[in-house]
Amino acid sequence: MIGRTLLLTLAILLPLSSEAAQADHIKASNAWIRLLPANLPAGGYVTLQNQGSSAATLVSVHSTAYASAMLHQSSASEAGGSTMRMLDRLAIPAQGQVALAPAGYHLMLEQATHPLTPGDKIDITLDFSDGSHLPVQFTVRPANASE
Amino acid sequence: MKLLRFARVAVFSIVLGAPLLLTACQQQDSASPWQLTDISGHMPDLMFRLTDDQGKAVTAADYRNKVTLLYFGYTHCPDVCPLTLAHLHVVMQRLGNLADGARILFVSVDPSRDTPEVLHAYVAAFDSHAIGLTGSPSDIEALTKRYRAAFSREPDKRGGSYDVSHSSGIYVFDASGKARLLATPTDSQDKLVHDLHLLLSPGDAK
Numbered sequence: 001m002i003g004r005t006l007l008l009t010l011a012i013l014l015p016l017s018s019e020a021a022q023a024d025h026i027k028a029s030n031a032w033i034r035l036l037p038a039n040l041p042a043g044g045y046v047t048l049q050n051q052g053s054s055a056a057t058l059v060s061v062h063s064t065a066y067a068s069a070m071l072h073q074s075s076a077s078e079a080g081g082s083t084m085r086m087l088d089r090l091a092i093p094a095q096g097q098v099a100l101a102p103a104g105y106h107l108m109l110e111q112a113t114h115p116l117t118p119g120d121k122i123d124i125t126l127d128f129s130d131g132s133h134l135p136v137q138f139t140v141r142p143a144n145a146s147e
Numbered sequence: 148m149k150l151l152r153f154a155r156v157a158v159f160s161i162v163l164g165a166p167l168l169l170t171a172c173q174q175q176d177s178a179s180p181w182q183l184t185d186i187s188g189h190m191p192d193l194m195f196r197l198t199d200d201q202g203k204a205v206t207a208a209d210y211r212n213k214v215t216l217l218y219f220g221y222t223h224c225p226d227v228c229p230l231t232l233a234h235l236h237v238v239m240q241r242l243g244n245l246a247d248g249a250r251i252l253f254v255s256v257d258p259s260r261d262t263p264e265v266l267h268a269y270v271a272a273f274d275s276h277a278i279g280l281t282g283s284p285s286d287i288e289a290l291t292k293r294y295r296a297a298f299s300r301e302p303d304k305r306g307g308s309y310d311v312s313h314s315s316g317i318y319v320f321d322a323s324g325k326a327r328l329l330a331t332p333t334d335s336q337d338k339l340v341h342d343l344h345l346l347l348s349p350g351d352a353k
Contacts, residue, residue: 072225
């Protein structure tokens with residue numbers, strides 16, 4: 001019974017999600033992941049360029065390669081330290097760009113679903129507030145990679 | 148391109164990192180050979196009692212005769228700590244054979260998650276001169292207080308994980324354990340290479 005309901009739900013949902021709009025006006029470049037050992041959380045970086053005429057708002061990210069993927073920001077605290085916080089949204093201005101780069105905006109990628117090694121290509125989908133999505137291929141780089 | 152990107156990060160860090168430790172009492176006389184902030188006489192000698200990433204009990208005395216770079220962080224920090232360690236890796240590479248006289252001491256401010264095993268895998272992924280140190284919360288706190296390096300555990304996030312805010316300075320001690328220099332994340336690799344060169348070259352600027 002539960003199985004049938006689930007199947008029915010999936011049958012209804014699947015066509016919907018595959019029809020979700022592609023965020024064609026957003027161009028991603030320099031997408032990479034800094035791989036850390038022992039399945040520690042990894043940072044993901046990418047430069048996003050908005051070629052559209054209106055601002056785009058990144059609201060979430062997801063990937064089959066990680067159980068958890070969040071948008072984060074590192075910043076300096078008052079005490080001269082470093083602190084991280086989770087972001088609900090990140091706006092990319094019309095005809096502008098935002099860089100997710102070390103010591104600033106980044107993706108916090110936790111609990112890899114399979115072991116990763118430098119050189120691997122990982123697909124991460126960026127979700128925007130207008131319901132559109134952008135699949136981006138990230139290159140896995142070693143922990144001590146320079147930018 | 149690499150330099151440009153580093154410069155961009157550096158500028159970004161300057162904007163965010165303006166109220167950094169010691170900026171108020173920074174006094175550089177023009178004859179100073181140092182490019183980093185000279186803290187000689189302003190900070191106590193290196194002293195601690197911790198456990199290294201091999202599980203061995205160690206004290207500061209175990210690192211006498213090495214120039215040490217003390218940095219506080221934690222392994223569940225995916226952004227700033229790896230960036231700093233990756234920069235230090237480049238600095239060590241640029242120092243060549245001189246780097247054998249230096250050790251990066253990565254002290255965990257998150258001892259409940261950072262076991263010697265996790266720390267070992269972590270520091271080994273960055274540089275062969277890096278040593279992970281952990282210990283009891285009170286011993287770690289004693290060390291952070293000694294260098295006025297604050298840290299605090301942030302509220303738990305969903306799934307029970309949490310972040311730790313921590314000081315981002317790199318404290319440099321000479322081979323006799325005396326505090327000499329403070330580098331901030333905004334300081335360039337060039338400055339670190341320059342000053343470490345002086346500290347590591349026998350007969351120079353000791």
